[in-house]
Amino acid sequence: xxxxxxxxxxxxxxxxxxxxxxxxxxxxxxxxxxxxxxxxxxxxxxxxxxxxxxxxxxxxxxxxxxxxxxxxxxxxxxxxxxxxxxxxxxxxxxxxxxxxxxxxxxxxxxxxxxxxxxxxxxxxxxxxxxxxxxxxxxxxxxxxxxxxxxxxxxxxxxxxxxxxxxxxxxxxxxxxxxxxxxxxxxxxxxxxxxxxxxxxxxxxxxxxxxxxxxxxxxxxxxxxxxxxxxxxxxxxxxxxxxxxxxxxx
Amino acid sequence: xxxxxxxxxxxxxxxxxxxxxxxxxxxxxxxxxxxxxxxxxxxxxxxxxxxxxxxxxxxxxxxxxxxxxxxxxxxxxxxxxxxxxxxxxxxxxxxxxxxxxxxxxxxxxxxxxxxxxxxxxxxxxxxxxxxxxxxxxxxxxxxxxxxxxxxxxxxxxxxxxxxxxxxxxxxxxxxxxxxxxxxxxxxxxxxxxxxxxxxxxxxxxxxxxxx
Numbered sequence: 001x002x003x004x005x006x007x008x009x010x011x012x013x014x015x016x017x018x019x020x021x022x023x024x025x026x027x028x029x030x031x032x033x034x035x036x037x038x039x040x041x042x043x044x045x046x047x048x049x050x051x052x053x054x055x056x057x058x059x060x061x062x063x064x065x066x067x068x069x070x071x072x073x074x075x076x077x078x079x080x081x082x083x084x085x086x087x088x089x090x091x092x093x094x095x096x097x098x099x100x101x102x103x104x105x106x107x108x109x110x111x112x113x114x115x116x117x118x119x120x121x122x123x124x125x126x127x128x129x130x131x132x133x134x135x136x137x138x139x140x141x142x143x144x145x146x147x148x149x150x151x152x153x154x155x156x157x158x159x160x161x162x163x164x165x166x167x168x169x170x171x172x173x174x175x176x177x178x179x180x181x182x183x184x185x186x187x188x189x190x191x192x193x194x195x196x197x198x199x200x201x202x203x204x205x206x207x208x209x210x211x212x213x214x215x216x217x218x219x220x221x222x223x224x225x226x227x228x229x230x231x232x233x234x235x236x237x238x239x240x241x242x243x244x245x246x247x248x249x
Numbered sequence: 250x251x252x253x254x255x256x257x258x259x260x261x262x263x264x265x266x267x268x269x270x271x272x273x274x275x276x277x278x279x280x281x282x283x284x285x286x287x288x289x290x291x292x293x294x295x296x297x298x299x300x301x302x303x304x305x306x307x308x309x310x311x312x313x314x315x316x317x318x319x320x321x322x323x324x325x326x327x328x329x330x331x332x333x334x335x336x337x338x339x340x341x342x343x344x345x346x347x348x349x350x351x352x353x354x355x356x357x358x359x360x361x362x363x364x365x366x367x368x369x370x371x372x373x374x375x376x377x378x379x380x381x382x383x384x385x386x387x388x389x390x391x392x393x394x395x396x397x398x399x400x401x402x403x404x405x406x407x408x409x410x411x412x413x414x415x416x417x418x419x420x421x422x423x424x425x426x427x428x429x430x431x432x433x434x435x436x437x438x439x440x441x442x443x444x445x446x447x448x449x450x451x452x453x454x455x456x457x458x459x460x
Binding site (some may be wrong): 001005008009012013015018019022064065066067071072074075077078100101102104105106109110112113114117126127128130131132133134137140141145148149161163166167170171184186189191193194197201202203205206209215216217218221222224225228229232 | 270275276288291292294295298299300301302303305306308309312313318319320323342345349357359360363364366367370371373374375377378381389390414432434435437438439441442443444445447449450452454455456457458459460
């Protein structure tokens with residue numbers, strides 16, 4: 001094992017221990033959230049969609065499950081389970097799309113479980129979790145038709161996107177839907193900042209689970225991220241000072 | 250914790266995840282071999298999932314055609330060309346001239362057109378951004394975009410002028426100092442979020458594979 005492997009393993013253990021400790025603390029230490037306008041508006045928009053019979057769409061991006069860019073889509077799946085429960089009694093339950101076959105299957109499993117838990121197993125349809133198209137730009141090309149046919153009024157994007165992410169958000173805007181979008185790629189985040197009504201910047205896409213109150217592990221994850229971020233920033237500052245004054249060659 | 254078959258899926262997912270993860274940290278032949286084997290299985294499963302996904306895609310469009318829903322002719326076209334391409338690919342292979350022709354003269358131009366559409370969409374989105382979110386950050390975003398565009402794109406006249414060179418210098422300073430620093434901060438947050446998301450799946454707290 002090299003030194004860098006050891007450091008990586010120590011950081012991973014720090015993450016694990018911190019998440020478990022924060023999760024065990026649970027409600028004894030209240031989480032204070034900074035306001036995120038998109039997530040504040042989301043609840044109201046979902047309620048409106050349920051009432052007026054329009055549909056919520058969750059886009060899981062154009063990345064694959066086995067790729068290194070699957071994390072925002074996994075966060076999107078957690079969000080999907082919560083939204084599926086909220087819209088289970090609607091005339092038009094939530095629909096989820098992906099550009100990867102395995103991701104579409106995960107969306108179906110997530111929806112089926114959410115409906116089972118909400119006591120609405122009969123509402124589940126396998127085509128509500130679907131492969132929209134198998135490549136990034138064909139996915140973007142297929143979106144306007146899907147948004148129009150399914151009468152989407154809330155367009156949520158949580159996944160990996162390239163340049164097609166800008167188009168995907170813009171198509172939602174043209175449909176006058178509420179568009180909230182987040183991704184892991186920095187350049188795509190710039191596109192989403194310009195095109196989406198409520199862009200999620202940086203780690204905000206990974207914080208949706210905690211904001212939507214999906215479970216205590218989501219809140220523990222958010223606290224762990226903050227803790228490790230403070231430690232990294234402190235290490236950078238100390239390293240800079242040590243190097244400047246010649247303590248660290 | 251309720252008991253159920255999901256515990257089996259969760260145990261398999263967690264065990265597999267831990268084995269693959271340990272293979273990155275410990276350079277033991279057994280672990281490295283296991284990691285590679287499991288990743289190969291994952292690739293095979295992803296290919297099988299793609300087939301299921303394509304079947305799902307066909308089901309969606311077949312439903313639309315059957316129920317004569319809005320836009321059903323497009324769905325019918327999709328099914329027709331999907332089947333034609335699939336049969337040609339299966340019978341003659343992906344290097345067959347007609348399959349390559351379909352890719353070169355249909356798929357590539359459509360994707361290029363979408364990239365061109367993106368340029369227009371972004372210009373419109375820039376104006377929309379200013380009308381919708383008139384705050385300091387949005388103004389800085391649009392201002393920076395203009396500076397970078399003026400410093401990067403060729404000017405029809407005055408391409409050698411001192412004004413153009415000044416814009417080029419400002420663009421380099423903005424992109425190499427401010428943008429790079431900001432991007433690193435964002436990447437740090439994204440990396441931390443991705444790790445915690447992965448760990449939640451590894452701990453079976455998040456179970457996207459269902460219960």
